[in-house]
Amino acid sequence: MRKHFYGALGAAALGFAALTAPAMAQGTLRVAIPSNLNTLDAAKTKLGEEYIMNFLIFSGLVEVDGKGGVKPDLAESWTKSEDLKTWTFKLRPGVKFHNGRELEAEDVKATIARVMDKATGSTARVNFDIVESIETPDKGTVVFKLKIPYSGFAELFGDRQVRILPRDKFDTIASEPIGTGPFKFKAFRPGDRVELVKNPDYYIKGEPKLDAVTFRIMPESAAQVAALETGELDLVWSLPLETLDQFKKNPDVVIDSTPTSTWDGLIMNSAHKPFDDPRVRKAIAMALDKPALVEVALYGQGTPTHTMIPPSHPYYNKDIPIAAPDIEGAKKLLAEAGYPNGFEATLYLPNGRPTRERLGIAAKELLAPLGIKIELQRVPWDKFVKEIEGKAAFYTDGFYSRPTIDTSIYPWFHSAGSWNTQLWNYKNPAIDRVLDDARAAKTEDERAALYKKFQALAEEVPAGAIPYVQNHVNAFRKNVKGFSSSPMMWLDLRETTVQ
């Protein structure tokens, strides 16, 4: 009996050794993503993984160009009225959905009307509150009438939830998406994989170059690392920053890092003492060592900044330096505010958001010299959203890159902004005025000047502390060509090939 048992073990071991990975299909890119998708309905998407699909399966009216502006996508051209309240988009003729039906202006109208419907629950809805009416004078023209002058309206259509969907397929779009994008949806096995294949009728001739893309849903980073090293995968999207070191010595793997406007912040709620006093907020902001926070929270994969406008953006205000921490100055401000010996505070951290957890831990140490005694408390994400955000006095939070400058700032900093009252209750009339003016700015120079002024104002009377913007890091094997990481953190695979 014993002999048989050992014999069986030996045979099993030999069997394992003989196994090999299946032969790879040519022109198929295999990508790892960490989380399962909730939905494939672009209007309802909220996760980075879902945004990837949005840009591969669907198209928007416009496309972000990565330099702070937009370029044509489904809209071939657009014009705005003198008062910035009427916007007319001309659709690219002959664009077909994956089911062969031609794209029409009615599809655009129905898509946006659906995003604007509260029951859809799209996070892009607030951006379209300014829309008064949508008209379709002919099959190739859409006219938007706005309630207010809004200079960045075309940019809104580069956003992730505002992909144009076929109006007759809304009820099945979440599980069988049909779009006009470079890749067609083939299959989604929840928890396992998403498979896309080339759209041969994509409106840009010769693109995409790949035959297919397979996304593997792999939550465990050790598994991602192993699979990339052995060639079981071609690309790991949004590499966990703590695994970066493991690839440094591997000649077959390229680490591609790009600055984004995704930010984390130390949120100080003005509705609560002592953060109602701007001097306290300013003191805390002054005491933070931003480059050190980049090292600790992001393993160096980020850039110190003033607000969510990243240093890579043309509107970034270079005249304001990233100041070294000023403990003495901060102490003086705290004393003026009536806290010469500091105070005690609980800092809430969202569980499972590693960069924000590390930011909080570092802040505790950096603020100790001011006499601020911080008790850290980790909170599960559910509870964090319901009970901490907008309600607690002191917590760390963070936000994904937004495609337009106005939608990146206005909701957080304007006193009427949709997220302001659910984050830090910040009210600054000077900033309100600047942000409103920027919306109605007629020229690019005027707009840039206003946003630079905004940064100076926010630095002077901080809402909280935004120490850095993060880098987005992808790792891919040498045989992947024609790929570069996008600041929007989605994957543009139109020019990509696997050799």
Added chain:
Amino acid sequence: MALYVIMRLLGIVAILAVMSVLVFAITQVMPGNVANVLAGQFADEATVRAIEHRLGLDAPAHVQYWRWAAGILSGNFGQSIVMERPVGPLVWEAFLSSALLASIAFVMVAVFGIVLGVVAAIRQNRFTDHAVSVFSYVGVSVPEFFWAIVGIIVFARYLDWLPSGGAGNLSQGFWAWASHLVLPVLTLTFTLIAHVSRLTRSSMIETLRSNYVRNARAKGLPEGVIIRRHALRNALLPTITVLAIDVGWLLGNIVVVEAVFSYPGIGRLLLFAIERHDLPLIQAGILLIAAVYCLANLIADLLYAYFNPKIRYGQIES
């Protein structure tokens, strides 16, 4: 016997009904609901209300429960709220994937656990016995996610013999398919084998010391016959109980193993559903798992009766 089985099956139905109420109640008291999840991080009240209305979540709890339960009774498990696709196929497909993993692991645990236990008992206090002890203690005392990651690093990353995770497809060939199962099954087996082998060992040792075994030896029966025909049958009784309990363990461990090996099973689906408060998905998943556990216990009880003539269900005469 048949009457006994029918009674037990009715009991299982009652347990599942109670479970469904419990799960529903728990999801009601959890902070947040699926409308919050769908509306996103900073949605205003009006948006959340609009979504709740669209999904019928603004109805009183007992009405919601009844709608759902009535659906199940008519064979309709409803629609996943978050994924907007039917729950039935979603849960069933994930369950089959897990069942494959779990049943291979279960057979491995049973076979190797019993074999190791018996070997250790026969070679009591000798090298083989100690080796089995060390092996099983290490297995039981180190959590499965550790072994899983060690497995990935050694067999996938350095040796490159096995894939690091995912599920294979039979269309790619048998080995390509089977190779995806090796690491998850080994991880599950390794952490559970100790229970079975330890218990089999002690009950085997006890049996080998009993009078009837001494009689058998005195009668001159070969040792192999004594062990296989006489001792093992009795020594296995407690093992059967533990194996049934291990089904529960297995279902718990499988959640972790599926996550580490990116295996698309019921454990991960359930985790996903719970994080997103997707009630129809949570309910269907939990009911299925509860049903499996109840059935495993029933089968264990029946096996017990088969191996131990002292217990015979449903017979009046003693």
